[in-house]
Structures are given as structure tokens and as C-alpha cells.
């Protein structure tokens with residue numbers, strides 16, 4: 001219950017005698033406890049020892065208010081859906097780079113492998129940013145990996161060729177798809193949800209950088225081939 005409260009995903013209904021913790025998702029059941037039992041009940045003594053006091057409860061109510069404010073400005077449910085689609089795409093991008101780094105061969109193999117490994121970590125960080133924001137918005141990050149393919153617009157296609165040029169081109173296509181995704185989220189939240197907009201712009205800048213990194217390798221490999229053939 002402590003973890004559940006700390007995620008800030010609950011509605012708290014407080015009266016003089018009792019507090020009802022009402023989950024906003026189907027994965028947890030409502031829970032009611034009587035305030036006078038707080039000092040006697042071991043479970044809630046533990047909560048109190050973990051600084052879950054009235055100040056914390058009020059803080060959670062304030063967090064809920066911030067979502068209410070957003071609801072007056074944009075469709076929060078739609079935003080959560082877009083963020084979950086982006087989250088699914090990030091995990092697929094993560095896997096695509098991870099697999100690519102494992103199997104890549106051919107021109108500039110070691111350099112391309114290092115680049116892919118760098119991107120793996122950055123895609124994971126993007127996933128973390130999105131999941132954190134979904135929770136702040138009182139949504140649930142996509143829980144089942146099987147849903148990734150259903151939600152993602154930027155698909156993962158298993159590599160057919162392991163040469164560096166093919167893998168670089170596959171990832172360029174994925175980065176372009178990701179760029180469109182974050183442009184859309186930034187447009188949707190612009191001037192309304194400053195926090196999500198900042199996150200979208202931050203990730204967008206990194207996806208643009210990823211695309212540029214990959215294009216640079218493709219250009220370098222093409223130049224190397226050309227100069228080799230001219231000799």
C-alpha cells in the first residue's frame with residue numbers, strides 16, 4: 001500500500017473519521033481505513049514511520065489538482081494514449097538498436113556498434129521519461145510487451161541483412177518515425193501542458209541527433225567506397 005500511495009495514482013477521499021483510497025486504475029482495489037486506527041494498526045504505523053502523514057496526503061491531493069487543471073486545457077486521456085504509443089515505440093527502438101549492435105558486420109562495424117550501444121541507452125532513458133510522465137498524469141504505462149506492436153506506429157522489423165548499411169538505413173527510418181511522433185506530442189501540448197511539451201521537445205532533439213549520427217555513418221561509408229573504387 002505504501003508503494004501504491006507513493007506512486008500518486010490514487011484518489012483520496014477524506015472525512016473526519018475515515019480515509020478512502022480510491023485507485024484510478026483497475027489494477028488496485030479501493031481501500032478504506034479509519035483514522036482512529038492509525039496509531040494501533042501496524043500496517044499504518046509503518047506508513048506513518050515512512051513519513052506518510054497528513055502533509056503527504058495533502059501533497060497527493062495537490063498532484064491530483066494539477067491533472068484537473070490540465071483537463072481543462074487538453075484531452076488528458078488522449079495525451080496518455082499518445083505517450084503510451086511513444087513508450088511502446090521507445091522499447092521497440094531500444095530492442096532494434098540492441099539487436100543491431102549484436103549482429104552488425106561490414107563497413108565501420110566497430111564504430112557503428114558503439115553508436116548503436118549509445119542509442120540503446122538513450123532510448124531506454126526516453127522510455128523512462130515517458131513512463132514517469134504517464135504516471136504523473138494518473139495513467140498506467142503500457143504493462144504488457146505484447147501491446148507494444150499494437151500501440152506502436154513506428155514498427156520493429158527484424159533485420160533481414162546484418163551489414164552495417166542495411167542496419168543504419170533501418171534505424172534511420174525508425175528515427176524519422178520517432179521524430180514525427182514527438183513533433184505531434186509537442187504540438188498537442190504546446191502552450192497547454194508545459195511539462196509534457198518540454199519532455200517531447202527534449203526527446204525530439206535527441207531523435208534528430210540520432211538520425212544525424214546514422215546519416216553521417218552512411219555518408220562516410222559511401223565516401224570510403226567511392227575513394228576505394230577510384231584507386
Ligand SMILES: [Fe+2]
Nearest residue numbers: 090093123126
Ligand atoms: Fe527515443
Ligand SMILES: [Fe+2]
Nearest residue numbers: 175206207210
Ligand atoms: Fe532514437
